[in-house]
Amino acid sequence: xxxxxxxxxxxxxxxxxxxxxxxxxxxxxxxxxxxxxxxxxxxxxxxxxxxxxxxxxxxxxxxxxxxxxxxxxxxxxxxxxxxxxxxxxxxxxxxxxxxxxxxxxxxxxxxxxxxxxxxxxxxxxxxxxxxxxxxxxxxxxxxxxxxxxxxxxxxxxxxxxxxxxxxxxxxxxxxxxxxxxxxxxxxxxxxxxxxxxxxxxxxxxxxxxxxxxxxxxxxxxxxxxxxxxxxxxxxxxxxxxxxxxxxxxx
Numbered sequence: 001x002x003x004x005x006x007x008x009x010x011x012x013x014x015x016x017x018x019x020x021x022x023x024x025x026x027x028x029x030x031x032x033x034x035x036x037x038x039x040x041x042x043x044x045x046x047x048x049x050x051x052x053x054x055x056x057x058x059x060x061x062x063x064x065x066x067x068x069x070x071x072x073x074x075x076x077x078x079x080x081x082x083x084x085x086x087x088x089x090x091x092x093x094x095x096x097x098x099x100x101x102x103x104x105x106x107x108x109x110x111x112x113x114x115x116x117x118x119x120x121x122x123x124x125x126x127x128x129x130x131x132x133x134x135x136x137x138x139x140x141x142x143x144x145x146x147x148x149x150x151x152x153x154x155x156x157x158x159x160x161x162x163x164x165x166x167x168x169x170x171x172x173x174x175x176x177x178x179x180x181x182x183x184x185x186x187x188x189x190x191x192x193x194x195x196x197x198x199x200x201x202x203x204x205x206x207x208x209x210x211x212x213x214x215x216x217x218x219x220x221x222x223x224x225x226x227x228x229x230x231x232x233x234x235x236x237x238x239x240x241x242x243x244x245x246x247x248x249x250x
Contacts, residue, residue: 051152054125090137091178099158106130125150142211142226149232156231162191174246186227186246190218195239220247
């Protein structure tokens with residue numbers, strides 16, 4: 001009960017009677033908090049479900065095709081060519097003793113495979129894909145391959161471990177098996193914590209001198225073919241990127 005002389009504010013209740021304003025404020029605030037919690041929970045569920053679907057797809061692809069892509073005779077690889085599954089397929093990328101063991105595609109732009117999986121399904125993990133401007137595929141003087149830093153640790157998430165000297169020393173080699181069955185070998189020579197404005201994204205892929213000059217500054221020998229793997233960095237904001245540069249050694 002209010003003390004004598006104290007004014008108490010009331011507001012009509014939709015159920016009849018009156019309700020104190022502080023109680024109304026508490027009720028509305030609690031409702032908004034619960035709604036926000038439900039929305040956040042649903043978003044997390046949707047994200048995890050999206051990753052789960054993509055992960056299951058790639059696990060199935062790895063089980064069926066990775067053993068063939070990794071060291072099988074060319075004629076065997078041709079029998080189960082992934083180009084029959086997806087015409088955009090250009091090779092299988094593998095970093096031994098890591099989770100990075102995926103088919104690589106190359107589309108007509110750099111947008112499609114950000115949210116479309118290898119099998120053509122919508123998925124947060126997208127696909128591992130090469131920059132559409134690399135006209136020669138893995139035979140380009142300079143090839144850039146993109147992959148998400150997926151929240152469930154798949155795709156190129158583990159690429160960030162190249163920032164650890166010990167992990168980099170234990171994983172110096174990258175292998176790519178192209179549809180013909182030929183195996184291309186690369187050796188990592190530089191790792192960069194950078195951003196989307198890095199020169200690695202701006203190079204004219206047809207300009208061999210510019211490519212050689214840029215990567216010579218990073219430690220590559222002139223005349224070699226360069227493969228760059230790109231993903232979002234674990235820290236540094238939405239524009240931060242982790243780049244792993246490797247030189248063809250075969």
